[in-house]
Amino acid sequence: MDNNKEIGKAFKEKLSNLKQSPSDLVWDNIVEKLNEKKKKPFFYTLMRAVVIVLFIFSIVFIYNKNSKKTVNNISKSKGKSPKQNRLKEKESYKVSDLKYHKNITGNSKKDISKTGTENTDKKIEITKSNNKTFKLGISNLSKNIYKTILKNHSKNLNIGIALKKGRTNLKTEYLNSKQDHKIAITKKALLDKENKRRKISKILMNNIKQIKNNYPNFIYAPLPKTKNEMLVIKENTKIKKTNFWEISVKGTPIYYGSFKRASAIDNAFSKTNSEKSTIAYNVQLSIPVFNKLKFRMGFSKIDLSYITNNLTTETIYNSQLPLVSEVNIGVIGIQTSGNYLYGYNEELFINPNTTFKIYQNIGYVEIPFEFSYKILNKNIEFNFISGVSFLLLQYNDILINDKFKLTEANNINKLTYTANIGFAIEYPIMKHINFTLEPILKTQFNTYNDKTRYKPYFFGLSSGFVYKF
Amino acid sequence: MSLEDLIYHCKNKNRVAQSQLYQIYKDDLFGICLKYCRNTADAEDVLQDSFITIFTKINTYKSNGSFEGWMKKITINKAIDKYHSKKVKLLPLIEQITPQITIEDNLNTYSLDAILLLVQQLPDKYRIVFSLYELDDYTHKEIANLLNISIGTSKSNLHRAKKILKRKLLDIKSLKNHG
Incomplete structure (x- = not known):
């Protein structure tokens, strides 16, 4: 076997006899997936339909209410x-x-x-x-x-x-x-x-x-x-003006989760504990459309940090991360040698008995287009919010222990969109300034360009100030 | 039940027929998956995806070619999808200059599992090219199209894969001699 052609043939010959049985779980999973295939589109279609129906309902409701006022x-x-x-x-x-x-x-x-x-x-x-x-x-x-x-x-x-x-x-x-x-x-x-x-x-x-x-x-x-x-x-006769243009500035702690238990980085990490923390900053302009309906648009800066805890060298080896088991072939990146994990950067050297974390940091610029319908207009205003947002990817990094930059994820779409639904509660603190609190759920639809099980959503609680003019 | 009947019932989404088809071909297709994947877990994932596609797309099978060949092609494509769907980019490797290696031993002296492990331990981009070219007779042009790489890259990856395999065989041999 002294040349490359022969080694190829030898492997082919040897592996042609390869026959192994997969585990019984595979068939169970296939059946589950085949059943799921019928349900999955319904769920996502339903989510989208709900948002659209609520939006249409809001407009029809407002229109009818105004008409009834006149006719009654x-x-x-x-x-x-x-x-x-x-x-x-x-x-x-x-x-x-x-x-x-x-x-x-x-x-x-x-x-x-x-x-x-x-x-x-x-x-x-x-x-x-x-x-x-x-x-x-x-x-x-x-x-x-x-x-x-x-x-x-x-x-x-x-x-x-x-x-x-x-x-x-x-x-x-x-x-x-x-x-x-x-x-x-x-x-x-x-x-x-x-x-x-x-x-x-x-x-x-x-x-x-x-x-x-x-x-x-x-x-x-x-x-x-x-x-x-x-x-x-x-x-x-005192005409109370209710339709103001508004500018709001808000900060939003966001819970970043998935509808399915999975890891955004690698399926091998789906069973490990993960922490998700997010912060967003938001500037928005609201324009009155009808008596109680407003259109809102603006932009937000969203920084996501997805931390996967309690990882071991073994978990890393089983993942799709760019590790190479070969020590002696001069690999740049991180390597496993025996049970050790180390990289060309000397700061990274992990013993087999220690655990470590992987950070996935993602940054988006969000451009929301939302409608806000006033449900209660007393001292405290209560608004129903619904709409869509477009997310433009700014950066994504994968780091070990938040120090050693390993690589970038390549399965994240640069432009994604979300369906938004929530409420806004406003309390006047000055003549033209209100304090606002907005719990909003945002479901992401095309975050990843592969078939990952990770289906992300945001739940944010924005708080900030609204200036009316 | 003949294969034609089985296919007919699978087209009608008959779960019993699907189960029978799975039982008949699972071992062969799993063998292909093992050669293309890093480990058994990945191979099972690919096998699962392959059968789901086979069952959902079986209506498109037109009995022109061999059914086994059609399923094999789906399985290889799924393995390639898995390779493409990796969450992170592979960092570039620096080729190390290796001495001329001669392995006199025949591979028959190694167990099938050991040989499979050698292939599975290849870096992903080398393993996929090695499996396509050497084990499934794809040309470099076809590989380049499938993997979105140049023909030169395909050749170079194949060369490096073989080099790593040789080195590993040498290591094993030297361990045996010392043992």
Whole structure:
């Protein structure tokens, strides 16, 4: 065997007879993994779906809430006189529906006559029962809006809805009368009438739209009738500004964990005890979107340190770390000789009976994009947070005993993302400055570019100050 | 049950058929894994990943070539994946000048386990090239493509692997003589 070719052949010949049985655990693991394959995507899809659904829910909830506020202030009192409404003493003002009274006579002249004195087929009834609700209802209105409404209240308030209803009623009555009483009403007459209504409706709807655009916080409310009432309005109308731009500065101790018991460095270390400590510093800008919804973005510096304790030379040898069992072939790096572990750096020399630690230090810059929805807005503000973050890898080092830099991990993606969910509690300490406390869970999705079992997440408790301007 | 029937039932995710297929081929494939991995634990990991892929991708097997060959290829690819998935970069080695070595002994004087251990103790990047080239007849071009290295690196790694093996055999021989 005096040349390289022969040694290759000799090994091939010898190893061709190699047959060994794996341990029984392998099949058990295969079965487990095959079953897991069905569940795993569901879990991760579910996590993502939850975040998306919560986000959509937040927006829909806010939208609906705003719409309900407006609609609830308009109640309909069909077919009832103002007297009846007053007697009922409801706890809010009610602007009655505009009722169209039509009496289509069965004569041959084919005209439509109307009951009542209103030549526009509209009758607005405003009732008052409770002064408290009255004040509340107008809390967001300015004096100017009221002036406008006073001038045009018979046209503006609720007319769009009423006219729509009126059109429907008219059509229905027309059809009924045609069948039941066989009254000949010409199509032209009806169309003329309908066109007139449409014109009025269009003008009034535009008017309402304009008011809505100019005054987004407008709430339909009863109209003041006397000067005294106007004075009450003036006194009680204090527009509380809640939508501020905000800048926050926070520090965050983070618990860095994995959904599965594993080591981020090497599977050989999965059974050893590990410590995880993390610290992040964060600057963020919040921009108001709706009344209670804010969009937040900024950046954070995150330093992770994953420490694997109680390692022995034997554990290292069984790992995938760049160790070479050969002592005499001039390896740069760390080596095992017998049970000793040492490196070309003389500071590192570990006896077989001693234990040591491996540190994995990773640094990210985080760019979060989050939405914050205000759930409670009293002295203490309580916000629901959800969104995503992008993490840009800055550095990663693997060290022995935090002194000897061994190498860098090569399985970490340079750009990863997280799904974030949590709460923010704010307490005012000065006029424009709040103290904030934010417990937030961040789940990382593509941290590693291989099939490691390590599925990391952060749980951070940020605290800091928010400046509102 | 014939192999075709077994494959058919495996395609239908029949767990009993999968178990039978595993029992038939586990020893052969585990032998391949052992030659490519540093130790038994890694070899079992590779075997596990290989069978999971075999069972999940068996629908793509088209009966054109040999089924054993298809499974062997998957196993070798998984071993290469394992090599690529190492968490840390290997630091460069400085080649030591070794004297011309002559080993007169035939490998038959060594046990199979001892020979396997010699291969397993090779540094990863040398072992993977040695196993692919010498034990499974891959060309340097194919190895270069699989491992994302140059053909020159493949040749050089093979050369170094053989050099280490020779040195180890010499050490064992000298120990025997002294013993």
